[in-house]
Amino acid sequence: MKSNTPMLERAGLVAGLVAGLGALAPRPADAGAFPYPVSQETLKNGLRVLFVPMASPGLAAYYTAVRTGSRNEIEAGHTGFAHFFEHMMFRGTKANPNFDGKMAEFGWHNNAFTSDDQTVYTDFGPASRLGDVIALEADRFRNLSYAEPAFRTEALAVLGEYNKSAAAPWLKLEETLAGTAFTKHTYRHTTLGYLADIQAMPGKYAYSKKFHQRFYRPDNCIVIVVGDYDRAAVLAQIETHYGAWSGKADQPKIPVEPAQTAERRAAVAWPHPTMPRVLMGYKVPAAADHKADATLDVVYDYLFGETGSLHKTLVLEKQIAEPFQAWSQAHRDPGLWAVLGTGKAPEHLPEIERAVDAAIAELQAGHIDEAQLARIKSNQRYSLILELEDPESVAEQLAWTVSVTGELDAIDRYMAALDALTPADVAAFARERLVPAGRTVVTLTQATTEVKK
């Protein structure tokens, strides 16, 4: 599974590159790889509910994934709206005007995050108040209500989020990569959106009401309940509170990205002292192609991870680079898989690029150490067990994978694909996908520095 890279959350940008969860691993094949039992129910209105019981005395996580993110922002001038709307979801209803206050009374920790393909509402707290949380969540999904002044004020908080993020080079790098690699698809703008669109958000009150109607529908949502609770009681509560929710989600026609035929490059001149960076993004299949997804994770660890060949030579031996960072997230549509290289000096960037090219050429030639491939698979297996220790981490992993792929057993499928992967598969993928014609390269250096290729 890929790392849940740049995503935005109401109470904080999950800054830049999150280390790959790197965490997925098989139990016996017949049982599937996911370390906890999962079952599901689908309500008549199309709302899907995943149940994951686990030993977490007295605690439960309640996540709601909406399969709408910045991918859905097809209308000009409305980039960043999915994320903005996530903020509005905390503005209450007629019955519960103070959502935050209610959650605080329940003793529950709650937040949300938005990414390219989904918006996820995250609740974690004492299971004794799970029933109250279910009622409150259902109420806001069905009956969200806010006045225009509150809407305009919240737009300023989003602008504040943009300003906070703009102080570091990550946002500019991400904007440049997306805008260069994509020409048609909505992945060409970031989840935060263009600054001009954010500044115009206060005037989009009517549009926001329509947005709720279009996308916050039961058939577009997946509820995930993890932890220590009574399944039958929880299902009954969900049926009670969500059962009358109706409507079908809009399925916008997302522009199809034309095939890329030549390498694209862009350079960012950063006005402040900064580490020089090179971001290399390749066009890759959607996450539902589990074999491709697993292959990319293998390639990352094989070349760039802490035991990767390029880490060894460039970071530890030559010391011209800092550790690489995965800059990729699972995507619903074919998207980008990117790796960020950080040079110790601007003149190191071309050498880093050449080393990456040479290492990928080795993969394409089939020079792949089978023992290392086995170590990567082992790492993924144990990571899955060691990383998913509490309801919150389990719910987040599930929300991410299930909402992107639409498959409730996506993790099992991914692990099965990983287990079956051979060196020949990796080589074939590298020949097909990790090629200059499908690549976009963005460099970022301090404004006064000249970079020579």
Place this chain on the structure above:
Amino acid sequence: MSARTRTLGRLARCVAVTLLAAACGGPAPTVAPVEAPAIAPAPAAPATAAPVVEPTLFTLPANESPAVAIRLLFRSGFADDPADAPGLTALAAQWMAEGGTRSLTAFDLKQKLYPWAARIGVDVEADMTVFTATVHRDHLAEFVPLLAEVVGSPRWEAAEFERLRRDAIDDIEKRLRSSDDENLGKRTLDQMLYPNHPYGHFAGGSVAGMKAATPDAVRAHAARVFGKARLTIGVAGGYPADLPERLKSALAGLPDGQGTTALPTAVAAPERVRIVEKDAPAVAISMGAAVAFNRTDPDFTALMVGVSAFGEHRQFHGRLMQRMREARGLNYGDYSYAEHFTQEPGGTFPAVNIARRQQTFTIWVRPVQPGDAVFALRLALHEYDALLKDGLTDAEVKTAAQFLEGYTQLWAKNPQRRLGMALDDAFYGTPDRLAKFRAGLAGLTAAQVNAALRKHLPPVERLSIVLVAKDAAGLRDALISSKPSPKTYASEKPADLLAVDAVVAVRPFGLAPEAIRIVPVDQLF
């Protein structure tokens, strides 16, 4: 472990810390050190032998989990840095954790741990350094000697030293000063609150200090501060019964090391406001003061509730958040802290093992638009003033108490956190602190909370303030002149909010010119 995020967070943890500034023009107030009880040393050896120094063992009951959590906690931290060599403790710890062992190079160590997905990391705080390890029980037998080598027999390879030292310099020059304005404000506040004090420098040191560091000096420093005298071996998760003793035996070769030294009294910098001048797109604000209480104080339950009601970290029920962000849209978040705080990596809970012998109260106002900076600062001070003078309502206290009743249960969500919290309890001498805290919530009244706030929190005149801003001179002039800073909105606002704004906009700062100091960013750290 497939990718690494930047390391600044590991050394310079996230949130504001502050030290009080003197009331303007007057002498700097002082705050007496609060010496926490030490973790009890192991029983002494027989009388005839030379004193034997042994680490302390600390275990949580084993459970059925396949994961084993280990924390090797040294009561050592950046407060132990020599005055002329800031950052030495952190550099030593990084060199140990990342630089390989006597028998394995840095890369080979990673290769060994990788198929197990086992992790060894280190965090350095003022009074604590903790080597953390998580491993599946399948690999425990092989893992224990490796962990012991990391801590007891590091490779001390020169090439790794140079790599990590250069990283540390880049972290300051290319990150902290350049692109991390919120942390920049917090770390500058540290300097204001603790000048000439071991807490007053950046954990990662200074550019000059890192350039002057030598391998020999770092190794010698490690021998002093990472010895058995300061070590507690903590174990949790699904571990076998003999694991604590196995770890103790494996670490028997550690030097004895030196005991901790007493901290001096904290005396804040003489100025009230420090403006970091840099080309910043927005204005980051941190403020606070050193305090004489810590979590051992009988009033701490009330203080924790009161500060939560005022501004719980990354939550929305607090007054500051509601009034600055939610009602006025001034910025992204506004919080307050009853003790030194760092956010756990990847989450919002308080990090564990950041316990300190001396404590602070701080307020964090996230970046505001430059044109709103003076108003936002006034509003934060107004709210803080009102908190102390008028207190919280019954409803606010009730909500905060209900929230903390549940929220604090989440802090124990996994074995590493449970173990870390228990080690913190041992540091302070407050066993089962959170369980007792929750029990103490019953019957807590607003009157009790308000009395505790008034008794223990510093008055608004004692808050030191840091602003990170582009137009430092203009900001200074605005603060000195106390010129009104009316706030306008693009949307309709309720009359009561506008009435408060009218008061806030003309709130006098009462600052003499010498109470404000402008510091160019490249002169910091």
